[in-house]
Amino acid sequence: MTSSSEGEFRVGVLGRGTVGAAFVSLLPGHAERIELITGLRPTISGVLTRADGSFEQILERSDLIVELIGGIEPAREYVMRALAAGRHVVTANKQLLSRHGEELWEAAREQGVQLRFEGAVAGVVPVIRVLQESLAGARVDRVHGIVNGTTNYILTEMARTGATFGQALADAQRLGYAEADPSEDVDGRDAAAKMAILARLAFDTPVHIDDVRYEGIEQIQPDDLEYARELGLGLKLLGTAERIGEGLSVRVYPAFLYPGHPLASVNGPFNAVTVESEAITEITMSGPGAGGPQTASAVLGDVISAMIPPASTPPTMRVLEIVQDVVSAFYLHLEVADEPGVLAQVAQVLALQGVSVKSVVQRGLGDQARLVMVVHPVLESRFQAAMGLIGGLEVLRAPPRAIRVLEEEFG
């Protein structure tokens, strides 16, 4: 490595998209303050873009590499080569970590360098650091997160204005809260990658994005939100990682929350994560989700931490089995013929599968009716079986719709 001048700390930046550009413009204004804290003055040693720059030259001249290219390749190769060359790495690349995290953490541990990634989940909300450091001694039971700002904005707008999914998405795109191609956000894949990373840290168990079951919000209808309001519930795209016996379940799904839940009041493009543990009860952290300046600020925090002390990379300590079938309460929306005996038929199918009804609202609409119910927690496979049977009933006028309901009620 080309040696740095005395008291300098050289940061090489890969990628100059929204976050990369924000980081490069953020650093100089903070250099003096960082020098006071760390004793070292950070400088940008090079920026690699598609059109310009050589990775080898930047690597040679840097003490730390900031990877903001995104995607798998060449990001994976560059990060591996930087770690192998003994450089610290800071990345905000959730797809990379949720697919190749084990390989990267292993390389960092072997080289005794740092691999930091606060910017990969929930922007500037310091959930990675809190899981890795504050809660390093705690036995975490569950992590709930609203980790995708686009979908939270869309759901907030649908609830507030009665807009359809398509209308709210168009609004989000106009305001810059959704990308031109929003599919990874709205189908839940983006949240699934982030939950894989959070689950890895909270439970010391390798979690690949393919271990995460995910659903999105495209199928949510305005009247789901309207009935939910009648029942006093709010709708969020929720990520959950939780210990179930000796297993671990990681999933992303739309869910109704009761108004006292700590995540119920997280609206618009905000992110929030709640960590539950017997020793601490629960901690909730919230703030703006990904955005250029916010993510750049998280990246800068990681760079400063790398300049101070060698933090440990989380070793794998225990391998929990990944659980797919869990217990949930559900909201169930049925469009049925308005004739005698319909409720009885539906109730019988549910009862046969062991699904117990908590509340029902029925409304006539000409010759058909809407039947909206909330059922008590039940193994999801049982509920899905009941849904299959109900879908086959002759009195059904449209496919049944179901959304999970978070059962806990809070203070």
Add this chain to the structure above:
Amino acid sequence: MTSSSEGEFRVGVLGRGTVGAAFVSLLPGHAERIELITGLRPTISGVLTRADGSFEQILERSDLIVELIGGIEPAREYVMRALAAGRHVVTANKQLLSRHGEELWEAAREQGVQLRFEGAVAGVVPVIRVLQESLAGARVDRVHGIVNGTTNYILTEMARTGATFGQALADAQRLGYAEADPSEDVDGRDAAAKMAILARLAFDTPVHIDDVRYEGIEQIQPDDLEYARELGLGLKLLGTAERIGEGLSVRVYPAFLYPGHPLASVNGPFNAVTVESEAITEITMSGPGAGGPQTASAVLGDVISAMIPPASTPPTMRVLEIVQDVVSAFYLHLEVADEPGVLAQVAQVLALQGVSVKSVVQRGLGDQARLVMVVHPVLESRFQAAMGLIGGLEVLRAPPRAIRVLEEEFG
């Protein structure tokens, strides 16, 4: 120092009150996990109680001292001696840090050892770590906190049930949310100590508890909360540390919050802190306030961090002037004679002091009336002058009451 056996990390504990006892019983169950993370096995090398143990012997046998005695002396002396002997120190002592923090941090810096204190503010809510590490590079504009669980519980109950302050306090004592002598909590001194510590970290400026203006909640009346509900506001005992020009204001005061404010939904014995900075917008962290197991868990997180890397102690970088007179909006409650011209008299006094009225509710009650108003933000000294003049009006039937209103409305 007596040398430790290979791979051992010896923790000496001073004090065996609620937190001390919880810490001593928490550690053994986590020792194996901590050894996996840090490579060192933590052991308790001794516990100093009033009746038993010698500080010198415990110091001699420890790599780190946990100070949970509370109060100033002998806690200050022990912490200073431990630092001078080159031991890391973890403390949850907010009074000590808010009075002697500079001396202690200076000693830790000189010795190159760590002084950690997550447990001193907001229990397990990791606000100290986030300010010291995640936000080390950010220019913080403001910190708002609900940092006293006792008063938040009391205010929540007063709002929920219509109870008086005295009734809600008695409830809190019965449930263990308030101590037998609750004066430090209810008069705002406890919150003031915590805000001094947060302000120190957020603004790199030494802040002594005597620099913090504080008010408590003893004077809050049930009908303040009732009128507030009509105006759509909730009441919290708020701590604020904010940059005002080149100055810094740190204060604790009851304040009404609009429902969208991130702290408005923090109820019961919970604590929460919001950090605002242009680069990050805002981060909010919440969780249970002080409690034996929660604070012990924060202490354990600090012990683990001390075992891993030498984190830096915050140097003083800049001395902001402490500002006492700030701009606030107010709710004003007046009991007045129900006769013509009263509102005009009050309005004239306000206008003369430059206080502008935002909304008014007037209600007759026999021969007297209640006049409740919210005024626009004004320099507090001007508002206090107006209050003095209004208090002297002949039409007043009781001393005027005022409570600050947080003006920002959120998403």
